[in-house]
Amino acid sequence: MSARAAPHTLARDASAGVAVFLVALPLCLGVALASGAPLLSGIIAGVVGGVLVAWLSGSHTSVSGPAAGLAAIVAVQIETLGSFEAFLTAVVLAGVMQIVLGVIRAGALAAFFPSSVIKGLLSAIGITLVLKQIPHLVGYDPDWFGDMSFRQLDGENTFSALASAAGSMHAGAVLVGLVSLGLLVFWERTPLRRLPLPAMLVVVAGGILMALGLERLGEGWLLGSAHLVQVPVSRSVADFFAALPSPDSSAFWDSRVHIAAATVTIVASLETLLNLEAVDKLDPQRRVSPPNRELVAQGVGNLTCGLLGGLPLTSVVVRSSVGLDAGGQTRLTCFVHGLLLLGLVLLAPTLLNMIPLSCLAAVLIVTGAKLASPRLIRSMWVQSRDQFVPFAATVVGILLTDLLVGIFVGLTVALLFVLRLNLKAPLRVTPERQPGGDVLRIELSGQVTFLSRASLRAGLHAIPEGAHAVIDARKTVTMDPDVLELVREFERELAPRRGIQLSLEGFEQRYELKDRIRYVDVATREVRDRSSPAQVLALLEQGNERFRSARPIQRDHLRQVQATGEAQFPLAVVLSCMDSRVATEVIFDVGLGDLFSVRVAGNIASTMGLGSVEYGCAVAGAKLLLVLGHTRCGAVSSTVDLLAEDNPEPLPDELSNLQALVDSVAESVHGVTSSPPKLDEVTDEFLYAVTEENVRHTLREVLRRSAALRGLVESGELLLAGGIYDVSDGRVTFLDPQSTSVQA
Known part of the structure; x- marks a missing residue:
């Protein structure tokens, strides 16, 4: 879908922009206050994020502005540099650095953030919003609005502030907050939610009216300025812009400014990439935002903020989430919020200063409850431990520290699980039944680091004496030199000492170790001659079991082509139906040159088909003839349907060969029922019985019509077997050999 607002989304996007503005206004002011910067600098960052970054970004739903996660860093850097103007120079440089990061495609880092950590970020932000806004809801406002850190500037923390709020409630704020909260919940559960009017605007308007009405109830109910939004009031537009600070150009070459710029670049870029991933997960349309373009957009935004006197900005989950909840679908939502920030702060600051913080707290509590969805938490709980533990660590880390520290905690835990998996499963050991005998395949993982050395050593020492083994590195992308040296030592010393015939695959192209194949993975004359018919049948049974369990033998088909280029010595002949679902080499997990495959509709013993079977067994020396029928066979079902008709019409002349x-199939139908079947008697069970009888009938015909094959069976050189392949689950059911025997 295009990022541009379509006519049918304009109203929703504009309405959502109003909702985002109402939340962003106190957040911009709060971040500026916590940063020790002029309050207008927070507004400028919000305006730039909405008016400029919205159109440069590739995201449809992300809203940018000053971030709470940067407040502490900004405060420290302002104090270190000695002035806000010097810090603005650092913001300009940080913007340039972010543009460079986007150009060199550093946004690819976003692909390495685990989804468990991103989901933990969303849940933690939601829980933190609820906990942090409860004090504001009841009128306890010593902490700045929008603070997301565990430790607050007023000396309290998230949990102690809740206890303090319980003993310091303001009656008027409690009334406004609870009514606002109730209205938001009611609005979501009634047809009112379909109105283009945002619920948050109604809540804010109602909050202003309630605050005015509370003035008549006395001082105990009056909401003072500490409980209201506090936008700086300028006498004129000219005074507003005159109050904006400018960067200090003399600080451009100060090394401390360079360090501050690098710090802001790293933190703002990481926070942006994390929040961008999180917002994409919230988007109902599941659109994906380009991270490199986002870095460029944020860089241009921060460059502009530095020049205009604004705080550094990032993509922000809370504002983006509010926009999505309000029905926003395009970047117009972000743009409208930026215009409203600029216009109303310039033209109507007095009106904005009448908004109670408690009604805005109600809005953020509802937003937080949606982010920390119990459904999301339950879904993570039921997943594997390596998903839930990093998720939980991220949530706890953010709750007890701040956003960035919590993210690093989650990433560290996720990395530990990756290392644990690498230590535990750097290889997979699979026994294989090859035509030449049993082989133990040791398949290495994609990344084999030094951490895998102990597990690989244990796996190699566990190989039985005298066994055939192959170390398969065909899927390995990187291998630590220590591991490679371990393989070399095993090949040169331990394997010969223990009589292990060791093969190496996948080493020659990437590593200085020559591939060696010492096992037979194709049917040779020697393999065929020493195999009994019963062993060949067992080979097919085991192959079908591997096929059904999705554990096929890893074969080098090019090498098999080269090995069978001069001659072939198949072990078995399979007479099967031409059905496209019955690929015999696949369902029996055999390689090139292992089978003769004779295919004819209905797996019948046609003259030419029988000639092919005689060649494969009597001339080429195959040890097994398997007649393979299958469920839902078109030849069987069509013949049964034809016989079940009251007055069956003969086939057209142009289908005379059919x-x-x-x-032939009709004879099998008569073998199941003495009278013509009726349509209501044609069940799945009846068709299966006909399919099975058709296999037996073909086997009887083979023995009756071929003296050569009959002689091989009587001498024990050839085994005849029948089977039914189930096209729904891949299983081959082999028929009792006694039930397929016949007297010649």
């Missing part, structure tokens, strides 16, 4: 096929 009549022989129908006649």
